[in-house]
Amino acid sequence: MPEHTHGKATSNGIPLPDFELPYPDKPEVITENLMKLAALTKDDRARFLKVNLIRHLHQFITETSLTTKEWMSAIQFLTATGKQCTDIRQEFILLSDVLGVSALVDAVNNPPMEGVTESCVLGPFFTEDAPDVEIGESIASEGKGEYMYVEGRILSSDGKPIPDAVIETWETDESGYYDTQYDNRDKPDCRGRLKSDKDGHFAFRAVVPVAYPIPADGPVGDLLLLFNRHNVRPNHLHLMIQAPGYRTLITSFYPENDKYLASDPVFGVKHSLVVSLEEVKNEAEARKRGFPKGDTFKLLKRDIVLVPEDQAQKRYEENAAIFSKNALKA
Ligand code: BEZ
Ligand code: FE
Numbered sequence: 001m002p003e004h005t006h007g008k009a010t011s012n013g014i015p016l017p018d019f020e021l022p023y024p025d026k027p028e029v030i031t032e033n034l035m036k037l038a039a040l041t042k043d044d045r046a047r048f049l050k051v052n053l054i055r056h057l058h059q060f061i062t063e064t065s066l067t068t069k070e071w072m073s074a075i076q077f078l079t080a081t082g083k084q085c086t087d088i089r090q091e092f093i094l095l096s097d098v099l100g101v102s103a104l105v106d107a108v109n110n111p112p113m114e115g116v117t118e119s120c121v122l123g124p125f126f127t128e129d130a131p132d133v134e135i136g137e138s139i140a141s142e143g144k145g146e147y148m149y150v151e152g153r154i155l156s157s158d159g160k161p162i163p164d165a166v167i168e169t170w171e172t173d174e175s176g177y178y179d180t181q182y183d184n185r186d187k188p189d190c191r192g193r194l195k196s197d198k199d200g201h202f203a204f205r206a207v208v209p210v211a212y213p214i215p216a217d218g219p220v221g222d223l224l225l226l227f228n229r230h231n232v233r234p235n236h237l238h239l240m241i242q243a244p245g246y247r248t249l250i251t252s253f254y255p256e257n258d259k260y261l262a263s264d265p266v267f268g269v270k271h272s273l274v275v276s277l278e279e280v281k282n283e284a285e286a287r288k289r290g291f292p293k294g295d296t297f298k299l300l301k302r303d304i305v306l307v308p309e310d311q312a313q314k315r316y317e318e319n320a321a322i323f324s325k326n327a328l329k330a
Contacts, residue, residue: 021036031055031058035051091220094214094215095220098223100267102122102266103266106120111316113311116157117249118273120252122238123266127188130170130192130193137204138192139206145207148207148300150205151201151203151300152202152301152302152304153200154196154304155306161196162243162246163197163198165195165243166195167202173189211258211260213231214266233268235258236253236254243306246306246307254269254274255277256277277300279297282295
């Protein structure tokens, strides 16, 4: 039997407020009272977030004259979203993705900087168990798709190469599934971890990315149908690059000419991340790069530029100042 059923029920121990809170006879008093309570929050940032959250949430309800039925269906939707989550499925992240929240949080935290590779959404398919591969090795087992060779250098925004940067990369196979979406996954595939060499150079074999649908079998899938929105992400290769002293970069490269680029359901595509793939048709080149068969592969050549952490933080703070000035004007 749960412990709280024993003895007298007790409060959480927080004392009564030492100021007057009028009874909420009028709707606006609900908001005002909550604001007075939120104002007691000691931490400046937490207070700022609470006050703004309450303001926007309450304003949404009054501005839309939300019906009881609508609010109940929102609660049921959120409940279903929670129930869909497991250790390997995060429906709330998917919800955040399709509502543009993940992309917006990323944009606020990683504003564009001259010459620096732009970031984009992480998505729910990153795993910790990518195998280590050497430069030039394959991240995909044979038969997983058309061959692609990816190469470039990891550079600092001052142009210097970054040696020993850790590069994690992951993608779907040619059927549009991540390895984690197969019930019989016994080992990671189409994902790998490598390090840049002393000149910042990296290279790996992979497969040409394909456009694929994000999971549609849960509440977020239902939401997209309700909004009349498709669920297909344009073809892309995910990358995460970490190097001591630099802002970790989470990004993707999007091969050009995909019909889904402009309507990505998770708002990940940025102009600077769209890449062209060169078709190489040369048997000797294919062998030299380690492809076991045929004479054709696609080549994705791209340098990746990281920004020192202190500069990234300074840029965030400048941008945050602009946002809060705008908020004050509103
Ligand atoms: C992905 O690209 O892996 C992804 C991103 C957001 C939602 C679903 C999938
Ligand atoms: Fe993806």
